[in-house]
Amino acid sequence: MTAKTNKNSIEAQIEHRPMPALLRILTIVTILAFIGTLILALFVAGTDIEQGDIQRIFYIHMPAFFGAFTAFGVTVIGGIMYLWKRNNTWDKLAVAGVEVGLAFAIINLLTGSIWARPIWNTWWTWDPRLTSAAIMVLTYSAYLMLRTGIEDPSRKRGFMSVYGIFAFVSVLTTLFIIRIVPETIHPVIVGASPQNAQGTFEATSGVFMALGPSLIVWLILMPMTFIWHRYRLENHSEAINRLKIQLLSE
Amino acid sequence: MKTTRFLFPLLWAILSIFGVNAQDVAEEDLPVVPYFQSKMFNAPVLDGWENQSTENIAQFYLADAQATIRTAVVNNGDSAVGAKQDLETFLGTTLDEPIYSEKVNLADGTWVVLVYQVDENTTASAMARQNDGRSYVVSFIESNPDVSVYMATIAHTDDSDENNPILEIGTAIETFTSASIDDLSDPEIVILPTGEWTQQTNGDNVTGLGWIFGNDSYLAVADGTIDNLPELANAYNTTLLGFFITPDNGHYLILGLVISLGTLIILALSIILRARGLQKDLAVIQQLTQDDD
Numbered sequence: 001m002t003a004k005t006n007k008n009s010i011e012a013q014i015e016h017r018p019m020p021a022l023l024r025i026l027t028i029v030t031i032l033a034f035i036g037t038l039i040l041a042l043f044v045a046g047t048d049i050e051q052g053d054i055q056r057i058f059y060i061h062m063p064a065f066f067g068a069f070t071a072f073g074v075t076v077i078g079g080i081m082y083l084w085k086r087n088n089t090w091d092k093l094a095v096a097g098v099e100v101g102l103a104f105a106i107i108n109l110l111t112g113s114i115w116a117r118p119i120w121n122t123w124w125t126w127d128p129r130l131t132s133a134a135i136m137v138l139t140y141s142a143y144l145m146l147r148t149g150i151e152d153p154s155r156k157r158g159f160m161s162v163y164g165i166f167a168f169v170s171v172l173t174t175l176f177i178i179r180i181v182p183e184t185i186h187p188v189i190v191g192a193s194p195q196n197a198q199g200t201f202e203a204t205s206g207v208f209m210a211l212g213p214s215l216i217v218w219l220i221l222m223p224m225t226f227i228w229h230r231y232r233l234e235n236h237s238e239a240i241n242r243l244k245i246q247l248l249s250e
Numbered sequence: 251m252k253t254t255r256f257l258f259p260l261l262w263a264i265l266s267i268f269g270v271n272a273q274d275v276a277e278e279d280l281p282v283v284p285y286f287q288s289k290m291f292n293a294p295v296l297d298g299w300e301n302q303s304t305e306n307i308a309q310f311y312l313a314d315a316q317a318t319i320r321t322a323v324v325n326n327g328d329s330a331v332g333a334k335q336d337l338e339t340f341l342g343t344t345l346d347e348p349i350y351s352e353k354v355n356l357a358d359g360t361w362v363v364l365v366y367q368v369d370e371n372t373t374a375s376a377m378a379r380q381n382d383g384r385s386y387v388v389s390f391i392e393s394n395p396d397v398s399v400y401m402a403t404i405a406h407t408d409d410s411d412e413n414n415p416i417l418e419i420g421t422a423i424e425t426f427t428s429a430s431i432d433d434l435s436d437p438e439i440v441i442l443p444t445g446e447w448t449q450q451t452n453g454d455n456v457t458g459l460g461w462i463f464g465n466d467s468y469l470a471v472a473d474g475t476i477d478n479l480p481e482l483a484n485a486y487n488t489t490l491l492g493f494f495i496t497p498d499n500g501h502y503l504i505l506g507l508v509i510s511l512g513t514l515i516i517l518a519l520s521i522i523l524r525a526r527g528l529q530k531d532l533a534v535i536q537q538l539t540q541d542d543d
């Protein structure tokens with residue numbers, strides 16, 4: 001009787017959990033804002049006379065990194081809080097952060113490579129920042145693979161929390177490496193580029209006009225929206241798994 | 251969960267501030283070089299010269315020297331033919347064979363160097379390069395009756411002095427004038443905005459100026475009385491070296507956009523499809539539960 005009550009209660013929870021109104025609004029706002037940033041980048045910002053149209057990819061490339069930074073930052077917070085509170089909510093938040101951050105980091109890496117082809121005349125070079133960005137992507141890909149490889153849920157959550165915290169070193173390294181290693185050819189978009197930088201351009205008011213809104217959308221709105229949706233999925237998945245276990249145990 | 255609600259906005263605010271500050275926001279007041287910009291090319295605007303540019307032609311005139319520096323595009327894939335066509339359009343006359351014709355490899359491609367003696371008073375020097383079936387022509391035309399001025403770029407040879415273009419100055423003087431290079435003065439250094447130029451003269455009012463940049467010597471030769479040859483040489487070579495074509499790489503941008511949007515769509519779809527999969531699981535569980543009941 002108790003098992004049946006529990007089962008019904010979980011089913012009720014799953015069935016009557018519509019998308020919150022705030023998330024609906026946030027999703028619509030994010031989609032509209034993203035379209036707006038694309039319009040600014042493609043039609044409002046001027047063409048860079050030295051680099052041509054490919055420079056416009058920076059309005060996605062750089063904000064995508066900061067979106068990944070935010071998402072991976074959420075993973076760090078989730079990891080720390082899980083280790084402290086031992087509440088599964090934080091672990092679900094952490095994994096949501098990794099999945100969203102990894103997608104953004106892949107966009108950052110691929111758009112950088114596409115920009116480099118006409119500007120550096122190569123798809124890839126083992127520049128310090130490019131290398132650290134690639135290591136960052138591999139580190140977080142390994143997070144997702146490792147997560148599926150650990151059976152014991154409690155052990156998995158603990159281990160992945162620690163992993164998620166330490167993996168953030170790769171994000172910070174990618175962010176700061178061009179300030180530390182002078183041999184880089186990677187330009188700095190905001191601030192002075194290293195002397196060796198190739199394909200650099202000055203962040204004029206026109207650039208900021210397109211880059212500013214894009215940064216806000218990628219840094220705040222997009223990670224928040226995607227992580228929230230992904231978090232809800234994780235919640236849903238956990239509830240159904242619990243239900244399956246209950247059914248099997250009866 | 252209440253804690254989570256409060257923590258979310260706080261964490262985002264902290265991460266956002268930290269993330270943006272890490273880029274060291276520091277705008278510098280850099281000098282802005284004025285540029286003529288057309289859809290086809292970009293060329294520096296010459297300070298102190300009268301700007302006679304039109305929508306697709308950058309053209310600057312210096313009345314004192316009766317000299318014009320002009321950058322234009324000709325729809326002809328042969329840069330030598332294109333340069334000749336552009337000069338003929340500007341001069342309104344048909345040109346004979348050039349008195350000098352050569353090719354040089356510069357950082358942005360192969361350029362053809364042409365020098366014409368148009369008539370007794372007028373000379374025309376041009377450099378042209380081909381890109382996407384068009385010829386981009388940078389030319390110097392002067393019609394001062396007191397002097398003839400010639401501009402050319404000559405590649406270094408094995409015999410050249412790496413630090414001094416005296417060999418090339420001699421070659422240019424012999425090519426464009428009847429003066430003997432045996433009578434040339436000792437080289438003098440002339441400091442111009444483009445760099446350190448070497449100047450040599452002879453008693454017949456012939457002046458040669460040369461500047462080494464990369465693997466080439468940039469030269470100006472005046473046959474006659476002139477006091478502003480350095481200014482003319484500097485202006486022409488500023489145009490020549492400051493000229494560039496905005497690359498046409500929109501297809502790479504499209505590729506980048508497709509990949510970015512594709513990745514975001516895959517992420518969104520994966521969440522939607524997994525949610526639908528869970529709904530199906532739930533329906534099966536409900537069915538089993540009902541069967542049990």
